[in-house]
Amino acid sequence: MPKSKIILIHLEEIFLTFNSEYQPFFQPPSWIIGPVWMVLYTMIAISFSIFLTKINEIDYFAIIVILFLIQLALNFTWSGVFNSANYLMSSLMILGMVIFTTIYAWLIYEHAPTASKLVWPYIAWVCFAGIINVAYYLNDITD
Template sequence: MTFDSKYEPFFQPPGWIVGPVWAVLYTCIAISFFMVLSRRTEINYSNIAIALFLTQLAVNLAWPSVFNDSKYFQSLLMIGVMIVFSTIYAYLIYDTEPNASYLIWPYIAWVTFAGIINAAYYLEAS
């Protein structure tokens, strides 16, 4: 989160760490997605998993602009969608491609942490 705000939760990570963390996480989720694509004929519900992944990715890409516009409740709902869809994706692919599933969990953890930060902003603004 690299924006100007008078309020910052004490547990918000410094801006210099956020970029590298996202770079690693996007690499992990991209690898996971390509692993799933390469075995999509073997994965039960692969079309659902792919749709969930792409939807949560689109929400992820839209989230910063919503959050930076101080729409904290809407951005918190978006994080909820990312967490739920990513978790279902990880579950659906686990049996056939467990390594692809494992690559998603750090992303889910980080997005959950971002949700806690987002909730702190929402509560402060309320």
């Protein structure tokens, strides 16, 4: 399957829940979600490419690469669990793991501060997604 098709499927999953009946008042409109994710993934890719140039400077390089890849896999998993399957508590736990794995941004700061800073908006957006996830969860358990 071409990468562009995978991205479109991922974006389609994101829109599924964002068009549901309940929406928190602070939730951005669905048309903005896809472009924001595209910008964030671009920033993450640039960050990772900068980080790769520092391979000889960082002793724990392999650990950071593993954390980065786990974080990406968890992020894609979260989209499906939250949007398609609508497992709100499971998606919250996955987001917690995503946030934990972004510790790599702090681990690389000393050697690649620009690469680290490029990940910070992603971390903020994931935290915001967590707040939205909590709002859906609280609405779900009170209904």
